[in-house]
Amino acid sequence: MTGRPPEVGSPTFFRAALLALAGVTTAGTAIELAMARHWQSLEQGIPWIAIAAMSVAVVLVMRNAGPRRVQAARALAATAFVLGCAGVWRHVAGNYDAAPLDAHYGLIWDQMSSLARWWAAFIDSVGPSPTFAPMVLAQAAVCLLLSTIGSPGIEPAGE
Amino acid sequence: MPVRRSDSLNALLAAISVPALLLASACTTPAAPAPAASTAAAQPATPPAATPATTATSTSTATPASTGSSGASGTTSAAAAPAKVSANNATAAQLQAAFEAAKIPNAANWVREVQEYRPYPTNDPTLAKLRQNLVKYNPAPGVVDAIVATLSLP
Structure with missing residues (x-):
């Protein structure tokens, strides 16, 4: 990704587009989390770690990235991906724990099977946490990882 | 290429x-169960099920001793009115004792949620921030009002 704009449709163009998508997604998620005041507990700091990792990763591969920077960016993106997936799990678990407080599910929670309980928590029928929201960080991480495939900095013969 | x-x-x-x-x-x-608005009457809802034996923090000496319970005063002591505890400063044990005195179901779980969303602005006597966050749990009618009724600011 050099100074000249890449030719539309070229691999360099798509790498730049994917990297831009990763950056915009990360920034948007940060704004969304800030609006939701997602810092009420220590656990709610997890996505901020992922956002920091993604921000650094995007900067690392933004221009003329060498092999080391690309590798570091990939590691950071992989970390963000894992944290995003962990966020889904924590949201489901949070919904599960909050179920007894629910006006409807609180009455029947003890009679429900374990599978039914986890399903209700997973599909967001109970609890306050949006189940799949953290996956947006995993998506940004995947975009960044894809943007490094065939990168001249790490795979000179790829292009 | x-x-x-x-x-x-x-x-x-x-x-x-x-x-x-x-x-x-x-x-x-999928469609969630019918949401129960928490803007019902201000009386605490009777617990739908027996209060579960949640492993909360200690139930120590935090029973909120309300003033004026020593008789001899001719005031109209609202016997059912729960003593208020600080929304921002009360300990978990104090909150739980207050919630249990108000017969709020799942008191220990609600204590956790009340503490999670601290601090509450002292210039908002309605505790709107707390209400806004508790409603997300789809509580039974009256529960949020009952919780707020046990809390004071700061």
Whole structure:
């Protein structure tokens, strides 16, 4: 990704587009989390770690990235991906724990099977946490990882 | 280089379609049970089930001793009115004792939620911030009002 704009449709163009998508997604998620005041507990700091990792990763591969920077960016993106997936799990678990407080599910929670309980928590029928929201960080991480495939900095013969 | 270009295109399509599918599935959650508005009457709801034996923090000496219970005064002592504890400063034990005195079901769990959303602005006597966050749990009618009724500011 050099100074000249890449030719539309070229691999360099798509790498730049994917990297831009990763950056915009990360920034948007940060704004969304800030609006939701997602810092009420220590656990709610997890996505901020992922956002920091993604921000650094995007900067690392933004221009003329060498092999080391690309590798570091990939590691950071992989970390963000894992944290995003962990966020889904924590949201489901949070919904599960909050179920007894629910006006409807609180009455029947003890009679429900374990599978039914986890399903209700997973599909967001109970609890306050949006189940799949953290996956947006995993998506940004995947975009960044894809943007490094065939990168001249790490795979000179790829292009 | 037509092969390379199609490879890149496929990668881009995969990067966009997978999250799009995830987003679509997240947005199509099945209908939740009928939400119970928490703006019902201010009396605490009777617990739908026996208060579960949640492993809360100690139930120590935090029973909120309300003033004026020593008789001899001719005031109209509201016997059922729970003693108020500080929304911002009360300990978990104090909150739980207050909630249990107000017969709020799942007191220990509500204590956790009240503490999670601290601090509450002292210039908002209605505790709107707390109400806004507790409603997300879809509580039974009256529960939020009962919780707020046991709390004071700061």
